[in-house]
Amino acid sequence: AQSVTQPDIHITVSEGASLELRCNYSYGATPYLFWYVQSPGQGLQLLLKYFSGDTLVQGIKGFEAEFKRSQSSFNLRKPSVHWSDAAEYFCAVGGGGDYKLSFGAGTTVTVRA
Amino acid sequence: DAGVIQSPRHEVTEMGQEVTLRCKPISGHNSLFWYRQTMMRGLELLIYFNNNVPIDDSGMPEDRFSAKMPNASFSTLKIQPSEPRDSAVYFCASSATGGTGELFFGEGSRLTVL
Numbered sequence A: 001a002q003s004v005t006q007p008d009i010h011i012t013v014s015e016g017a018s019l020e021l022r023c024n025y026s027y028g029a030t031p032y033l034f035w036y037v038q039s040p041g042q043g044l045q046l047l048l049k050y051f052s053g054d055t056l057v058q059g060i061k062g063f064e065a066e067f068k069r070s071q072s073s074f075n076l077r078k079p080s081v082h083w084s085d086a087a088e089y090f091c092a093v094g095g096g097g098d099y100k101l102s103f104g105a106g107t108t109v110t111v112r113a
Numbered sequence B: 001d002a003g004v005i006q007s008p009r010h011e012v013t014e015m016g017q018e019v020t021l022r023c024k025p026i027s028g029h030n031s032l033f034w035y036r037q038t039m040m041r042g043l044e045l046l047i048y049f050n051n052n053v054p055i056d057d058s059g060m061p062e063d064r065f066s067a068k069m070p071n072a073s074f075s076t077l078k079i080q081p082s083e084p085r086d087s088a089v090y091f092c093a094s095s096a097t098g099g100t101g102e103l104f105f106g107e108g109s110r111l112t113v114l
Helices: none
Strands: A003-005 A010-014 A019-021 A024-026 A032-038 A044-050 A056-058 A064-068 A073-078 A087-094 A107-112 B005-007 B010-013 B019-024 B031-038 B042-050 B053-056 B065-071 B074-079 B088-095 B109-113
Touching: A003 A087, A010 A019, A019 A107, A024 A073, A024 A087, A032 A064, A032 A073, A044 A056, A044 A064, A044 A073, A073 A087, B005 B088, B010 B019, B019 B088, B019 B109, B031 B074, B042 B065, B042 B074, B053 B065, B074 B088
Parallel strands: A010 A107, B010 B109
Antiparallel strands: A003 A024, A019 A073, A032 A044, A032 A087, A056 A064, A064 A073, A087 A107, B005 B019, B019 B074, B031 B042, B031 B088, B042 B053, B065 B074, B088 B109
């Protein structure tokens, strides 16, 4: 069975500081991994994805994530957060023929001035 | 290109009434998903269609929920009769079979059942 754990429910970070969101997954084969962001009242928007190749992937809005197979992790990072990065972030895992994604519970990011 | 389009964006109804949520997936996508999002349970997959055929409806809570996809460009999620515990945001998402499984989400339909 596939599953995703996001250990941090809520993170508060100062504007300009770095951000790292943790994601651990369980998947029986080579995973496809995703990070989505949801702003209040909006749908989910894809930040970045990994399915093969370079384990460090770049996404939109200055985000990057690193796939570490040995740790079953896919942590999201941003060197310097902006107030507009305040949102909820979801990690998801999938792959194979059915393309169903399993989502983590999400991490809410608050950015303080 | 237009994204996934959902309607209505907001629906307030009374318990016992029928609710129909609508979704237009991205043209060319042949996988469609309905998700429900609540504070308590997070994102739950309700049903998954591929090429207009329901493949997995194991997430549909009970018989009050039904979903159809009569053609590649339209899907509905119906709740009849509605109950207060159905209050949630319902998302439709689509993806392209043969791709990497990336889902494209609509903006959601926020349902409040009084």
